[in-house]
Structure formats: structure tokens, C-alpha cells
Amino acid sequence: MNTPPDRWIEVAVQTPAHSGVGDLLTYRSPQPVQPGQLVRVPLGRREVLGVVWNTLTSAPPLAPQTIKTITGVLDGLAPLDPGWRQLMAFGAQYYQRSLGEMALSALPPQLRELDSVQLARRLKKMADAAQLTPQPGPTLSAQQADALQQIAQHPGPFLLFGSTGSGKTEVYLRAVAQRLQADPQAQALILVPEINLTPQLETRVRERFGDAAVVAMHSGLTPAQRLKSWLAAHSGAARIVLGTRMAVLAPMPHLQLIVVDEEHDPSYKQQEGARYSARDLALYRGQQCGAQVLLGSATPSLESWHHSRPADEAAADAGGRCVRLHMPARIGAAALPVVRRVDMNHQPRRTVLSAPLVQAIQARVAKGEQSMLLLNRRGYAPVLYCADCGWKSECRHCSAFRVFHKGDRTLRCHHCGATDRVPRACPSCGNADIAPMGRGTEQLEEHLAELLADVRRPDGLPVRIARIDADTTRLKGALESQLAAVHSGEVDVLVGTQMIAKGHDFRRITLVAAINPDSALFSSDFRAPERQFALLMQAAGRAGRDATQGESEMLVQTFHPAHPLFAALKRHDYPAFAASELAERATASLPPFSHQALLRADAREQAVAQGFLNAARETLEAWLSEEEGGMATLEQVSLYPAVPMGLQKVADVERAQMLIESPSRKHLHRVLSRLQDVLHTLRSDSAHKGLIRWLVDVDPQAI
Ligand code: ADP
Ligand code: ZN
Ligand code: ZN
Numbered sequence: 001m002n003t004p005p006d007r008w009i010e011v012a013v014q015t016p017a018h019s020g021v022g023d024l025l026t027y028r029s030p031q032p033v034q035p036g037q038l039v040r041v042p043l044g045r046r047e048v049l050g051v052v053w054n055t056l057t058s059a060p061p062l063a064p065q066t067i068k069t070i071t072g073v074l075d076g077l078a079p080l081d082p083g084w085r086q087l088m089a090f091g092a093q094y095y096q097r098s099l100g101e102m103a104l105s106a107l108p109p110q111l112r113e114l115d116s117v118q119l120a121r122r123l124k125k126m127a128d129a130a131q132l133t134p135q136p137g138p139t140l141s142a143q144q145a146d147a148l149q150q151i152a153q154h155p156g157p158f159l160l161f162g163s164t165g166s167g168k169t170e171v172y173l174r175a176v177a178q179r180l181q182a183d184p185q186a187q188a189l190i191l192v193p194e195i196n197l198t199p200q201l202e203t204r205v206r207e208r209f210g211d212a213a214v215v216a217m218h219s220g221l222t223p224a225q226r227l228k229s230w231l232a233a234h235s236g237a238a239r240i241v242l243g244t245r246m247a248v249l250a251p252m253p254h255l256q257l258i259v260v261d262e263e264h265d266p267s268y269k270q271q272e273g274a275r276y277s278a279r280d281l282a283l284y285r286g287q288q289c290g291a292q293v294l295l296g297s298a299t300p301s302l303e304s305w306h307h308s309r310p311a312d313e314a315a316a317d318a319g320g321r322c323v324r325l326h327m328p329a330r331i332g333a334a335a336l337p338v339v340r341r342v343d344m345n346h347q348p349r350r351t352v353l354s355a356p357l358v359q360a361i362q363a364r365v366a367k368g369e370q371s372m373l374l375l376n377r378r379g380y381a382p383v384l385y386c387a388d389c390g391w392k393s394e395c396r397h398c399s400a401f402r403v404f405h406k407g408d409r410t411l412r413c414h415h416c417g418a419t420d421r422v423p424r425a426c427p428s429c430g431n432a433d434i435a436p437m438g439r440g441t442e443q444l445e446e447h448l449a450e451l452l453a454d455v456r457r458p459d460g461l462p463v464r465i466a467r468i469d470a471d472t473t474r475l476k477g478a479l480e481s482q483l484a485a486v487h488s489g490e491v492d493v494l495v496g497t498q499m500i501a502k503g504h505d506f507r508r509i510t511l512v513a514a515i516n517p518d519s520a521l522f523s524s525d526f527r528a529p530e531r532q533f534a535l536l537m538q539a540a541g542r543a544g545r546d547a548t549q550g551e552s553e554m555l556v557q558t559f560h561p562a563h564p565l566f567a568a569l570k571r572h573d574y575p576a577f578a579a580s581e582l583a584e585r586a587t588a589s590l591p592p593f594s595h596q597a598l599l600r601a602d603a604r605e606q607a608v609a610q611g612f613l614n615a616a617r618e619t620l621e622a623w624l625s626e627e628e629g630g631m632a633t634l635e636q637v638s639l640y641p642a643v644p645m646g647l648q649k650v651a652d653v654e655r656a657q658m659l660i661e662s663p664s665r666k667h668l669h670r671v672l673s674r675l676q677d678v679l680h681t682l683r684s685d686s687a688h689k690g691l692i693r694w695l696v697d698v699d700p701q702a703i
Contacts, residue, residue: 008060008067009033011041011050012088014104023092023099024053026060028069036079038111040072047071049112051080051103074111076120078234083289084251090284091249096597096672096696097274105273106249108230110223122227126235129185129254130213134177137170137208147171147325150311152178154323157283157293159263159300159308162327163572164541165334165505168296169201171327172259173208175294179257180209180239187233188257189250189291190242191278193265193502196220199480200505201261205242217243217250245270245278248285255291258282262503263295263304264534269701277699279304295322298541298574299534302585303592305578333547337512337540337554339570341561352439352447357513357555361452364511365492368458369549371511372494373444374501374539378469379403380443381436384411386426391434399649404436405471406443416651441469444515445495457492468496501539510552512543518558521565524646525702526590529565533577536569589661591699595668598697599658599675606644608690609656612682613642617658619678620671636667653692659703672696 010024027041027050037052050070060067085103092102114122140148144167147160151171162168176188192201195218206214215229215238232238234251241247245268248258260268260279268278279295286293295304308322330336342354353361364371381404384393393402395413402411402418409422425432436443445467455463466485473479479499485491489508494500520532536556544552556566568577586593599616603609617639624630638661645655660675662668679694 006059007032008056009039009052009070010054010056011039011070012053012100012103013041013043013048013050014100015043015098025050026056026062026067028067029073030069031073033070033073034079036081036085038074038077038080038107039070040074041070042068049104049107050100051085051107053085053099072116074114074116074119076116076123078253080234080251081253083253083285086288087249087281087285090288091274091276091281093673094669095274095276095698096676102274106246108223108227110227111230114227122231123235126231126237127212129236130210130239131184132177132180132209132213132239134173134181135208137173140170140174141167141329141331143327143329144171144174147327148174148178150323150325151175151292151294154311155292157286157322158295158325159304159322160294160296160325160327161300161305161308161574162296162298162325163330163336164298164538165330165336165545166298166327167331168261168298168327169204172261172294172296173205175259175292176209176240176257179292180213183254183256185236185254186256187236187238187252187254188240188259189247189252189255189282190240190259190261191247191268191282192242192244192261193267195242195244196479199483201503202242205240209240213239215241217241217247219244219246245276248276248278248281255285255289258286258291258293260293260295262297264297264299264301265502266531266701269699275695275697275700280699299537300574300578302530302578302581306582306592330545334545335547335552336572337510337543337552339540339554339556339566339572341566341570342555342557343561344557344559352444353451353515354555354557357557358451360511360513360553360555361448361493362455365452365455365457365463367550368489369510370486370489370492370494370506370508371513372496372500372506372509372539372542373448373513373515374496374498374517374535375439375441375444375515376497376535377438377440377516378442378471378497379412379414379440380406380446381438381440383437384422384434385437386429386431386434388431388433389426389429391426391428392437397649397652399647403440406446407471415647439516441467441495441497442471448493448495452493463492464490465493465495466491468494468500470497470499473499498535501535501542503538504542505545506542507546508549509543509545510549511555512539512553513555513557514539515557517556518560521560521563526585526588527701530581533565533569533574537572537574540569540572589663594661594663595665596700596703597660597668597672598700598703599660599694600645600655600697601642601657601694602653602655602692603690604652604654604692605690606648606654606656608688609654610642610644612688612691612694613656613658615682615685615687616675616678617641619682620675623678624671624674633667633670636664637662637671639671657703672698 007029041050088103092099180186215232217229233241270276308324311323347354361371383401384404395402398415402413412419426434452463520528540554601609601612640659642656642658
């Protein structure tokens, strides 16, 4: 019998975080395999899934007996193409994770459990690329037609800067139709921040293009559904993938267009493992595979805004990485709501709902129109408090207060989940009179019900109040049915957190109120005003979407009515807000004028976490100063001392962070890649006993 010649391959596998194992492991394969194929390989005592990355033409410099043989090949599945592999390699390098972790976390979990036979069965069910016969859409507005014409003429990428209700979604759908009709295989990817918040969009896409052409991809799917969507994307059967941030990692061999809706949304940033930004990866992917990229928002991220220019200037100006398309007007005769600031300094102390707001709500109810009240804090009250001894409902495990939930009479920590019954008396002094301090949506709903008890709808029935937040929507399907009640007009007054502000095409809301928007004005996070402005603009955008309803308005209750953020909001003037924020960022050398990364360490004791970070900084500086060009890099990069995180302790774990900042991405990344070696070297040092983990967050969204 002839023994087949040895074939050596390098495979990406998911190695445990911080294991220090190199990126690719070498195996022997009894049969020929190609890069991009999936294989099963022994790893320690387990058998794991891996992606073949390279095939070697000569024996690797390893002792032959140390090279294990793969256990199987998932043949039948086309190899993951070079473009996808390059995306993974880029993501791993940019976000400082191992290639194996990046690549394997992009695969649907169920793929790990299937053998070749089971996989073949699922693949057999895959159809060819779905035929596309889009339903006709409405006649385009002039500005929609204009935007689409630019999209047809320029390679992009684009930033579609369009007011809420200006018809951005229609532009996305037409752009998709244009591309997909021109090429019977072409695929499009539509990214949305949180799909369950906007079930309307999925319905619209499916109605326009037909169920067979569209697959969804998000964490709400069952493992089987997710695998099916992934196989459809990879095989080309799905022409359109509609998904959340994870979908940017889906293999799509014929990808020609990527849409990123609400591109400013923080949920595009993954918050664990490889902390990638799906928006930024979309831009990279588009450039790398030649797909057009279309970002859209009424309130773009300051990064995207700063890097975009109107089409006629884009070519001339090196700062214009994106072509800016502007759609200022709403569809039809609908106008943006009139924004009124209510000065809370002139209201009686402890006023929750000001007199002008209560009157405005009553007037809407009487006319049969809807109102929406935004309060970005769930629960009844953020703290319980004893006036006698000063006790507060702190969490034992976190540096945070447990929130009072009146409905089930619990104190709940929103960080670690610790839940206790509300004590009958102060646990510290026995005082029976402990009181809620501050307010959340649950209390607002209760308060509103008292204030409006006598108010009738035009049909004579009592006013109907509903609340939508993470607590009322815990059960599957709850959010959908609650949103449906708002759309159908069953609800007169809607109370909720930011969940209600985003994306919904409510047709009958004519009054929106921001109850307590001030805290973001004084946050230590430099992005807080940007996020608050976006949220308030989005909230305003829910009002007056139907021109046949009466005039719409937004009321902002604030103790700082003269603040420039509210002045810009009143004029619906995002460019003015962006200009003033960017001026401040430029002065302080903050992003987008610099680039940041955070190194975070977790330990049982704060001193250990900080000690590890400071040691890492010192070692890194010492190493770099000895290396060629290292001094030049150090001069370009600021390494700040370790500090406790804003939320210092969570679930009994102490957290510290160190900020790394540079005007130069190149130098920042040189520091980061050196940092990995430093961290692996330091961790075995007994001085850092008690260290639990570290992580690197490149382009962090919160610091
Ligand atoms: P945006 O995403 O910019 O907030 P949408 O795409 O949701 O706006 O559009 C707002 C509303 O206008 C939707 O109800 C949509 O169906 C409708 N619409 C969009 N384009 C047109 C058009 N050209 N003619 C008529 N109605 C349109
Ligand atoms: Zn007490
Ligand atoms: Zn806690």
C-alpha cells in the first residue's frame, strides 16, 4: 500500500483568550485541502473546528511527531474566499485579537456540531441565487432621486445625511434594487443597529424583494436559523442579508453593496471578544472587495461627518473619505416638530411633568393624537434612601446602586443582576420610612396615570398609557405587540427609554417630550453630548411623520435651556452641533483628531489591576526605547497612567483602565502590537497575582 505524501496545513482555531498560543497551528492532512476550507482538528484533549489558512509546500520546522493529523474536512462547503479571510486577518490585527478567535467567532455556532453528512443535507436544501423581481416603490422625491443618481455615478463610499422621515430607507431599497438587478448574482448587505427594534424594516425589505431573496442575521435567531442564513449568504442563495453588526462578518462571495443604517449607533461596536466596529469593518470590506458602501443617518457620528464632503468638494479635498448626500426635507408636506424648551428653574421644586407639558399632553389626548415621553432610565427609582441614617440601596457586588422596581417590589442591580426583596425598614437603622430618590419610567407611568385620571379620549374612554422599556419587553414577542398597540392607535401616551426613540415610523405621534435630558451635558465621557443629541433628534423624529395630522412639537424639560446642545436641537441643526463639538474635540485633541485605545485590567483588588497596567506601560516604554524607531513612536503616542474605571467594581471584580492615544494610527498600532508581548510576559510575574483578565479596546466608544 502506498502511503499518501504528507500535506501540511496551517489552521486557524479558537484558542483560549490569553493562551499565548500563536495565531495558526500546523497539522497534517491525509487528503488535499484548500485555504478557506473548514476542518476538524485535535486541540489538547478536544476536537475543534478550524479554518485552513495556508497550505505548506515543504515540511514545517517542527518535530514531525508533534504535528497532529486533522480528524475531518467539512467537504461540500465551498472554501471561504480570500476576501473573507482578508477581512478576518484585518479585523484580528486591527482589534488586537487572535486570527482564530476573529475567524471562528464569525462562524455560526451550529457549524461546530455538524458532521459532513449533516452539513451536506442542509446544503442540498440551498437554492440557487434567488431571482429578483422587486415590487415597485413610491415615486421618488426629488432629493431621493438626486441621491440615487449620485450613488449610480460615484464609487462611494457615501454618507447619506437625511432628516428623520426624509425617506432614507427608500433610497437604500432602490440602491439595492439597482445593484441586484444589474447582476443576477450580486448580493447586498443591509446592517441595522438592533433588528428587533425595527421589525418594520424587515417587513419592508421582504415585501419589496420577496422572502426567497432575503435572510436575516442577528442574535435573536435560533442556532438552526442562524446556520441556515449563513449558508444562504455563503452559497449566494441569499441576495440580501439584513442583519445586526455580526452580519458584517458573513461570507458573501458576490457582495456589491453594503448599507449601514443609523451608522452613528453605538450598538455597531461589539462589546466583547474582538471589539470590532461593524461600521468601520463595512468601510474596510467595501474598499477591499469593491462593494459600494452607503452609510445613513440623520445624526452621523462625528467621525463619519468629519470625513465626509459634498460630492463636488469630495474629489478636491483629501479630508473627504465619504461623499456626503444631503436630504434635508421630510417626505410630503410633513414638517419637523417645533422644539420648545421648558425651563425647569421656573417650575415648582420637584416637578416631574411641567405644567406646559401636562397641558400639551391633555390637548393631544382630546384631539385623538398620541404623545411620547422619553426618560432614559428604567425602574421606579434609581436609589432607595433612608433620610434618618443616610443608607442607600448600594449593590454589595458593584460600585452602583440597586434600582427600585415597584411592580415586583425588588431592588435590582442593573450591572450584576443581583436581586433582593425591598426591605420593609432601613437595613441599617430600622427606620420604616425609606423613600425612593429620583425617578425611572415605572414611576413616570404611575405619575402620569394620576395626572391624567380624568382625561378622556374623543370617544369618551379613559386615556390609555403604555410603557416600553427593557422591563416590559422581556418576553419574546412583547415588544412587537406593544409597538403594534402604538401603531394601531390603542395607546394615547407612550412612556419609554431610548428603545422608543429609534427608527419607528409612528404615524400618529404629534408630541414628544424629553423628561430629564440634562445629565449628559456634564458627563465625564466626551461622547455623551454627541449621543444625547442623536437620541433627542431621533426622538424628535418620531413626531409629525404624517402631514395630515396636526402640527407637531417636542418639549424639552431642562434646567439649562440656554445650553448650545438644546439651541441646535431647536433648529434641528445637526451641522451646527457637529461644528461646535468638533471644534472642542480639535482643541482637546480628541477623536476624530486623535485615535484611542483602552487597555483594561480586571482583578480582585483595584491595586492589582492598576499595578498591572502601570507595569505594562513602563515595560512597554522601556522596550520601545531600545528598539529601532521606537523613540519616534513613543513621541507620537500618549500612554496615560492607570485609573479606576467609571464603574469601578462589577460583580466583585475591580476594574482599571489605561488610555493610549495618538494622532497617528500607525504609531498607535505599533504600540498595541508590542503591548501584546509585554502583557504575555508580565502576566506570569508573581507581582501580578490576582489578575483576572485584560482586554484591549481599539476605538472605544466609552471612556
Ligand atoms: P427615514 O428612514 O429617513 O426616517 P423612511 O424611509 O422611514 O424615512 O420614510 C418615511 C416615510 O415616508 C415612510 O412611511 C415611507 O414609507 C415614506 N416614503 C418614503 N419615500 C417616499 C416617497 N418617495 N413617496 C411617498 N412616501 C415615501
Ligand atoms: Zn436608616
Ligand atoms: Zn451589582
